[in-house]
Amino acid sequence: MARMPAASYLASEITRKGIPIISVSGPPWTVAYDPSATQAQKDQGDALAAAFDGKDRQPRPLWAIRGDVQALTTAQFNATWADLSAPVSGQAPRKYLMDYGPNASAIFVFDWALYVSGPTAAQQKAGQISLAAMYVQDNWAYLIQPAFDPSINISGLEPVS
Numbered sequence: 001m002a003r004m005p006a007a008s009y010l011a012s013e014i015t016r017k018g019i020p021i022i023s024v025s026g027p028p029w030t031v032a033y034d035p036s037a038t039q040a041q042k043d044q045g046d047a048l049a050a051a052f053d054g055k056d057r058q059p060r061p062l063w064a065i066r067g068d069v070q071a072l073t074t075a076q077f078n079a080t081w082a083d084l085s086a087p088v089s090g091q092a093p094r095k096y097l098m099d100y101g102p103n104a105s106a107i108f109v110f111d112w113a114l115y116v117s118g119p120t121a122a123q124q125k126a127g128q129i130s131l132a133a134m135y136v137q138d139n140w141a142y143l144i145q146p147a148f149d150p151s152i153n154i155s156g157l158e159p160v161s
Contacts, residue, residue, distance in 0.1 A: 003160060004057040010049060016141055019045045027054050055159035059137055066133035068154045069143075079149045081128055084135060096131060101138025107131055 011024040019041040020034035029049040033042050072080065085094045092098050099107050110131040114124055136143050140156030
């Protein structure tokens, strides 16, 4: 993924919250809402725009994402891995195999290593952590308050300095 312009990032953050918008512009950051947006949604979107740092985003380095994934509690990681490795009906035996990002080929190799090569328990866990980090780098919002555990907050992006 290349650099993400600030307006695109803010728009994605607002729509990730379920707020229907038409566009975002700025600075100063303003939001054009879809007519279906409620006043509460508009207020929430306006608050996000007001708090926005206005910086473009870029992918975080894998080592940084991996460190955050490794720091998850056992319950948080187990929930993440259960979601990532769940089958996608009629499409793939594991969700992470649906990845189309730059790490897709490495994720495919990790899949082989985890399920065919017979790693030790420690090697398997290390591979799962690395695979999850690659998936997050390719799918930057995947671990930002996911439905399966809203206490997790790991982004695949970081502000450009």
